Amino acid sequence: MPLYEPPDGLFGPERDFVDSAAAYVAAAEPSWDDDGPVTPIEWDLLTAREADAAWADLNAWVHWLRHRFALPANIVPPYWHRHPELVEELSALRTHRLACYDPEASPSSPITWMRDLADAILRLRDWVALCGTGRNGDRPSRQTAWPGEPDIDDDYVVNLEDREADFRAFVADDVERRRRIEDAAQAHLRLVRDDEDGA
Structure with a gap:
């Protein structure tokens, strides 16, 4: 059952606003640590379970943010989740x-947050321009190869038609990657323990 059910009779922008507000309320606190204080998210260190919850929370909040402040795709593009620089900026803004x-x-x-939001919007616009993601398509963020490194093919653009499906698939891949790392770490710890027990 949803936390908040919008009243009947709302449509268009009113319904979108109420839906995004409800999503924000649902994502107000990280779902993997309901009892702890608000802390920054270190995306590279999250477990698979934490990452699954963090992605859902951030996605709901970004939907709220873009509706609340009418942010266009050159500030918050649909495929922000594919760009670590945008994930870091949006995640920091949410935590703040x-x-x-x-x-x-x-x-x-709150006025401090509003001032910092204005600064973050400028940074987001710069990040989006640098990484090249857009409303209907996406390409990897441009990386500059240093001398001695292989050239990086970052000129291709992927046309994506279903943003939410892409987000779900992206998160599933990320969670599975983290799960494999955790399983490998656990297997390594078991080997170390077995070696210590056998010594």
Whole structure:
């Protein structure tokens, strides 16, 4: 059952706004650590379970953000999840907002967040221009090969038609990659323990 059911009779932008607000409320706190304080997310260190929840939370919040502030695709593009620089910026912005709107935060914290949002919008616009993702297509962020490194083919563009399907597939791949790393680490620890027990 959803946390909030919009009233009947809403349509168009009103319904979209209420739906995005409900998604934001649902994603207000990280779902893997409901009892802890708001902390920054170190994406490279998340477990598979934490990453699955963090992706869902961030996705819901980004939908809320783009609707709330009418942000165009040159600031928050549909395929932001495919670009680590955008993930880091949006994740930091979300964490900052949670801290600024905490019930124990200073009453002036929201204006700090609004000022920082304006700065983040400028950075997001720059990130999007650099990485080349757009409304209907995406390509990997451009990487510059240094002397001695192989050339990087980053000129291709993938036309994507279903953003939510792409997001789900991307997250499933990321979670599975993390799960394989965890399984390999556990297997290594078992071998080390077995060697120590046999010594």
